[in-house]
Amino acid sequence: MTNLQPTREVFITCAVTGSGDTTGKSDKVPITPQQIADSCIEAAEAGAAIVHIHVRNPKTGVPARDPALYAKVVDIIRESKVDMVINFTAGMGGDLVFGSAEEPLPLKEEGTDMVGASERLDHVRNILPEICTIDCGTMNFGEGGYVMTNTPAVLKEMAAQVQALGVKPEIECFDTGHLQLAIWLKNQGLIDDPVMIQLCMGIPWGAPDDLHTFLAMTSSIPEDWTFSAFSISRNQLPYVALAVLAGGNIRVGLEDNIYLKRGVLASNADLVKKAVQTAEGMGCSILGPQQVRDNLKLVKRWG
Template sequence: MQRIWRNRKNESVRIPLASFYHLNTNIDSTITWRWPLNWDAFITCAVTGSGHSHTKSDKVPVTPVQIADACIEAAKAGAAVAHIHVRDPETGAPSRDPAHYREVVARVRDSDTDVIINLTAGMGGDIVLGSPEAPLPLNADATDLVGASERLVHVEELLPEICTLDCGTMNFAEADYVMTNTPGTLRAMARRIQAAGVKPEIEVFDLGHLWLAKTLADEGLIDDPVLIQLCMGIPFGAPNDLNSLMAMVNNIPKGWCYSAFSIGRMQLPYVAQAVLAGGNVRVGLEDNIWLGKGVKASNGDLVERAATLLSTMNVGVMTPAEVRKKLNLRRPT
């Protein structure tokens, strides 16, 4: 490997370029990769999300039947994990209705498709202020704020192999909208998830969220191996540039497993970027509706493109069975 250095007049002081900041220097001064390229990666497909993408593309699944079919399509294209939100079948608005989750999960399981089900537990922490000058009362129509147990009703009933745990509070791009996940709420949710035997996927939007995840793990609330999802480029969390990604990666403890993704046109470039940085990948219509300029994608299209890119890089695409073993998942009976 050729080392690339900044051009300095004094050659006795050579500083590596930013692309080498994620290298460690050992006592003997040899340089080693902190997170080597991941030669075997798994693909997560986030099939629908909770945003307004369904108004921009008719390929975004809305009904339980469509969402289940999207999970099956993604699995057949090479995704080991299907990340699932549900929507109101009539309006497309995001929903927490356990009945919708129940139908989606039943259809996927009854299809005998081998895919790891990952249910979101991120909803129920949304606060929208009244206005900048009069924040209270809250905007009742837009605020969705419930307790830890209510956020996990569908998880504790359906027992997916994975569910998400959004590890932090942040401002979203919309004015006066705050995603709230307090330490107390997260501890309560983590205990319930752990008791259910479900693996939490810790959603990390910024460095402080990773700090909180470490705290929960140190308290014994998250079992090894800890699974992290780095969510890059989502306003206003961590930007999706390389330096920000590597700052996040370099703060992930040894022995943890992580994936990384970005949104919009950066989704597919992040497939390569994530595995080069030692991680796994996520694609899907939750984060991006385009396959290319002017070409709307399906979930299967995005998974196939990601799998092709990994194959071109000589990176193996892991099967659900391999991921279960890697993450020590409890498969439902």
């Protein structure tokens, strides 16, 4: 009789809104705290164990980092009694937008938001989510003057503060060097086991989402680390299968892709349901929030 391998267990993260200019492209992208919370609840009910949360100015839809907006989202989720692991971004406040190619300085006021490590973590400190993301590196975005800025000194300080708060960092790696920086932070004693990382593929001008680059990234991850992976736009859903095949976990959501298929706008719940269908079709079982907490040694502080 053939010995069957145990079913592969994976968890799904839903990144519900992000900070990109997507609100004008889809009316399904949540903006207000109520909309963001409702989208988190729908995603969790569809099978997401983790919800990754940004907030936006409720009137304009532009990205924000106001702790009060995060608190409103979490209060609504708590009142719903729907269980999910809360994951806040800590990427806001590291944004530089340079001037023209000939006159890069002064920086443009619109889009530039550069603050210190402590201020970038105000919402994390005030609310204490189970997870917060740390963007592990600096890189160009788009075709203009925007640079996502995360120096090693700032990353060390943010990692140390998150560690002291007892919040699990999810280290987001947009390129191969970012993964090496994550390993360096771990070697500095600034990330506790089990280490959790996210491979962010296909974002200009980071690691492209071709198979060779993805395998180069996954082959460099220490064996005892837990990782998820995603790509953006039309490759988000194919990356559900690719992440599972590589031994990782899944991320979907409107932060990274607004379509279910060509010409059909998706909700966050739609994307999660599609990910569940794909993963279960590959013989996986989908982990719930409490199983994820147990596996990642997360501290649940509410519910």
